[in-house]
Amino acid sequence: MVPVLLSLPFLLGPAIPQETPGAGPYSLAFLYTGLSKPTRLFPKFQATAFLNDQAFFHYNSDSRKAEPIGPWRQIKGMEDWEKESQLQKAREEIFLVALKDIMDYYKDREGSHTFQGMFGCEIQNNRSSGAFWRYAYDGQDFIEFNKEIPAWVTLDPAALKIKRKWEAEEVFVQRAKAYLEEECPRMLRRYLNYSKALLDRQDPPSVSVTGYLDPGKNKTVKCLAYDFYPQGLGLRWIRTGKKRESESRVDVLPSGNGTYQSWVVMEVPLQDRGPHFCLVEHSGLAQSLTVPWEEKQKTRDKGILGTQPRHERTELRKSPSLYQQDPKSRRIWQQKT
Missing domain, CATH: 2.60.40.10 (Immunoglobulins)
Structure with a gap:
């Protein structure tokens, strides 16, 4: 059996009450999932990007292409999808190495296991109002980044090896902090230039x-x-x-x-x-x-x-x-x- 796969709406829980259209809050989040035993329906690795609760592009280890989905297929110039595909390929390699390290720690190479990560940011009234970066192994909290320290905080014994590897050079920690506080909000603002009308819509039931x-x-x-x-x-x-x-x-x-x-x-x-x-x-x-x-x-x-x-x-x-x-x-x- 494939371990339970979490999706963004359920991870985020109840929606933040909608405020005045144009004020937000708006969020950009990436959900990564790696499987030790892929299936026909679930590839070895897949990544989905979300604007608020709406998935707008997807990548997986089968197609190896980052492609817009839903109404974002019709939007031109929002992203360089070839460049985004190369970025996701690099992240896929790092992600699957981490999954292998965890399984090696537990000496379990036969079972079916899931490694998931989510990171992103939020802005409101055009100002950064929150950020997050955390991972889970088989549905349980594993490791998360605290940008105030800054450092990776372990939540599972196997996470210590991952922490040491990710903190081997201080520059990598500073890059993670800069991504959450600067790069992610900047990217979100750029995406909003193309997506605001979709996210601000009010469809009655x-x-x-x-x-x-x-x-x-x-x-x-x-x-x-x-x-x-x-x-x-x-x-x-x-x-x-x-x-x-x-x-x-x-x-x-x-x-x-x-x-x-x-x-x-x-x-x-x-x-x-x-x-x-x-x-x-x-x-x-x-x-x-x-x-x-x-x-x-x-x-x-x-x-x-x-x-x-x-x-x-x-x-x-x-x-x-x-x-x-x-x-x-x-x-x-x-x-x-």
């Missing part, structure tokens, strides 16, 4: 409300919000006269097309026929959106109990005021240094 019944159980109603960006979202069930009802909520998840999706589920007693409302709050909406669910047909042993028609969901997206009731109110490993 489309909403679907459904319900079903399993024999011997309460009714279950689900509110799904999808195709929205940025990922900050408020989503809950309410009822007239009640501020909040019981709910079950999953995290906001990427949809795979540059947008996000999320849903909230609630159990309703059989005798309760509503109405219930799904309250949706998002920066892309001029005002909060309240979508009703009412049981519109006789309850069956199992089946859909009331689904918003597709044309109605589309209309909701265009005209959120149709169901407006409340005024709008308005994280790689866990945190950035």
Whole structure:
């Protein structure tokens, strides 16, 4: 089995609340992954660069080419992709040597292991507001760079060999510090000249409300919000006269097309026929959106109990005021240094 692979949205966790477009925060991050036993789906090494939470170029050990992805394919002059490919090849070699050193330390050359690294920076109001550079081995914290000392800080016994190698010449430590404090923010500002409109966009959610019944159980109603960006979202069930009802909520998840999706589920007693409302709050909406669910047909042993028609969901997206009731109110490993 391939060890668990972490992706940037999950490493960063919940999104930073979106501020005034143009002010930020904006971030540039690189996620590197090396595998001791590559597969058809996961090459030996791959690197993905992100602007905020959006992947904008990718490199792997099979193609050995850094190539823009998504809407960045259409942007000309943003990067010298041949030069970037050569840089990623050099980083690939260093990265895989580190993975081999760790496996040698643990005398484990047979198992399947993962080495991952993430580094990058953040700016807000055109000023540097944070930077990070850390690595993990098989999903566990391994080593990180503290730019204030500056030095590499070991978080695993095997990291000491890596630290000694990376700190053999003081100039390498100073280069790492300069990269985080100067080069990375400068690169991010240059990228923003081409990408600001994509990162500042506000795509409101489309909403679907459904319900079903399993024999011997309460009714279950689900509110799904999808195709929205940025990922900050408020989503809950309410009822007239009640501020909040019981709910079950999953995290906001990427949809795979540059947008996000999320849903909230609630159990309703059989005798309760509503109405219930799904309250949706998002920066892309001029005002909060309240979508009703009412049981519109006789309850069956199992089946859909009331689904918003597709044309109605589309209309909701265009005209959120149709169901407006409340005024709008308005994280790689866990945190950035």
